[in-house]
Amino acid sequence: MSEEKLTFAIITCSDTRSEKEDTAGAALEQLVAEQGWTCVSRVVVKDEQDQIAAGIVDAADNMAVDICLTCGGSGLSLRDVTPEATMSVCDRNVPGIAEAMRQHSLQITPYAMLSRALCMQRGRCIVINFPGSEKAARENWEGVVAVLPHAVKMMAGGGH
Secondary structure (H helix, E strand, C coil): CCCCCCEEEEEEECCCCCCCCCHHHHHHHHHHHHCCCEEEEEEEECCCHHHHHHHHHHHHHHCCCCEEEEECCCCCCCCCCHHHHHHHHCCEECHHHHHHHHHHHHCCCHHHHHCCCCEEEECCEEEEEECCCHHHHHHHHHHHHHHHHHHHHHHCCCCC
C-alpha cells in the first residue's frame, strides 16, 4: 500500500454497458481501493468523443483528481474514440505509461499490440486509457500501478 493518498475518477466508455454491467470499471475501482486510494467518481458514458472528453475535463478540472482512468474504447472498432477524446482535452503526452501497459500485456497476449491506448496529462491530472475487458484492465493495472504515486508527485512539482 502506498503512503500517497491518490484520488481517481473512472470513466467507462461503452454503448452497451450500464454501471451495473461495467465489470472492468468496478475492477479498477476495487484495485484503486486496495492501494488505499480513493475513487471519487465512477461513471459510464457513451462511445462519443464529446461525452468522453467532457468526462475527462470534469474529472481533471472540477473534481481535481490526480488520475483519471478511462475504460474501453481504445481498440480498433470504428466506435472506439477514447484516444481521440483524450488527445482533444489533454496538454501533454506521457507515452511511457501506455507503452508499459502494452509491453506488460504482450507477455500475456499478442492482441495487446492492437491497443491504441494513450496516457496524457491535463494540468495536474494523468489520464490513462485502459481496456474495456475486466481481465485486460486488471493486467494493464499490474503493469503501471507502481509508478503512479511518483508520477503524481512529479506533476505536483516534487523532485525525482
